[in-house]
Amino acid sequence: MENKNLKAGFVTLIGRPNVGKSTLMNHLIGQKIAITSNKPQTTRNRIQTVYTGEEGQIVFLDTPGIHKAKNKLGDYMVHVAENTLKEVDAILWLVEPSTFIGAGERHIIEVLQKVNTPVILVINKIDTVKKEEIAECIDKYRTELDFAEVVPVSALRSKNTEELLKCIFKYMPYGEPFYDEDTITDQPERQIVAEMIREKALRCLDEEIPHGIAVAIDQMKYGKNIVNIDATIICERDSHKGIIIGKQGSMLKKIGSQARYDIENLLESKVNLQLWVKVKKDWRDSDFLLKNFGYHPQDAE
Numbered sequence: 001m002e003n004k005n006l007k008a009g010f011v012t013l014i015g016r017p018n019v020g021k022s023t024l025m026n027h028l029i030g031q032k033i034a035i036t037s038n039k040p041q042t043t044r045n046r047i048q049t050v051y052t053g054e055e056g057q058i059v060f061l062d063t064p065g066i067h068k069a070k071n072k073l074g075d076y077m078v079h080v081a082e083n084t085l086k087e088v089d090a091i092l093w094l095v096e097p098s099t100f101i102g103a104g105e106r107h108i109i110e111v112l113q114k115v116n117t118p119v120i121l122v123i124n125k126i127d128t129v130k131k132e133e134i135a136e137c138i139d140k141y142r143t144e145l146d147f148a149e150v151v152p153v154s155a156l157r158s159k160n161t162e163e164l165l166k167c168i169f170k171y172m173p174y175g176e177p178f179y180d181e182d183t184i185t186d187q188p189e190r191q192i193v194a195e196m197i198r199e200k201a202l203r204c205l206d207e208e209i210p211h212g213i214a215v216a217i218d219q220m221k222y223g224k225n226i227v228n229i230d231a232t233i234i235c236e237r238d239s240h241k242g243i244i245i246g247k248q249g250s251m252l253k254k255i256g257s258q259a260r261y262d263i264e265n266l267l268e269s270k271v272n273l274q275l276w277v278k279v280k281k282d283w284r285d286s287d288f289l290l291k292n293f294g295y296h297p298q299d300a301e
């Protein structure tokens with residue numbers, strides 16, 4: 001039977017790198033699907049997840065942070081983010097709790113001025129500032145753009161996130177759910193596994209190395225009580241390969257055991273994870289290799 005009171009719609013999360021888009025999305029849907037780290041440009045693809053509640057369904061699109069691209073991978077990431085804006089019922093623009101509006105925010109304001117979709121300004125990380133500063137930040141942003149709503153939250157400490165969900169539903173049209181209630185994401189299991197390995201590499205490694213990493217799953221075999229996974233970490237230089245492997249393999253072991261823990265939770269099974277490291281020079285500027293590692297041009301159209 002059709003329920004006329006149910007709502008269903010699409011919401012995209014945009015913002016500069018590192019503002020907490022993926023952390024917030026994972027929190028809202030109650031499961032870790034998108035990887036997060038304290039390094040900018042963690043998310044590379046559009047990641048769709050689904051929240052289903054009593055009021056209806058919200059399909060979230062987490063996007064790469066909008067930044068000044070330095071290579072083809074960067075171009076791809078920014079296109080993915082900006083192209084979701086026309087297709088959705090509401091936009092969540094995440095910002096840091098600061099009154100400083102830099103070139104990055106200015107660019108996003110220009111992009112948002114061109115779309116008619118309602119924009120909800122989400123001021124994230126309010127756990128890091130005083131109350132007065134939040135108020136100043138709200139006032140400052142309100143002078144820049146006409147927001148449908150302004151909602152301060154802390155994705156990390158789950159402050160005000162229930163209110164944010166209620167607020168989003170105001171902008172969702174009435175309609176039947178798009179997905180059944182068990183659907184959480186459009187990401188294939190292999191892709192999430194690859195991302196979990198990349199997350200640990202991002203978190204364990206310093207400086208420029210993590211930005212030049214891709215992860216390929218070579219095989220995933222489901223045994224009786226165990227899943228056997230072979231994966232390759234691709235990096236850009238021989239010197240990076242040495243650092244990723246570490247002294248007597250210690251770094252690779254660390255990345256592997258941290259990733260295995262998350263993958264076992266995801267697959268609800270014991271996992272045997274074998275990691276390899278390969279060098280592919282300048283893969284981030286090669287159309288062929290970008291496609292090969294799952295960054296498809298059609299996703300950025």
Ligand SMILES: Nc1nc2c(ncn2[C@@H]2O[C@H](COP(=O)(O)OP(=O)(O)OP(=O)(O)O)[C@@H](O)[C@H]2O)c(=O)[nH]1
Nearest residue numbers: 017018019020021022023037041042043065155156
């Ligand atoms: N203190 C605090 N830290 C947060 C909060 N939300 C996210 N973070 C941290 O901010 C960092 C970036 O979080 P991500 O969720 O990866 O940010 P993102 O916007 O998805 O970043 P990109 O994918 O690179 O665009 C991580 O270290 C998070 O733990 C918050 O509410 N408070």
Ligand SMILES: [Mg+2]
Nearest residue numbers: 021022042043
């Ligand atoms: Mg992200």
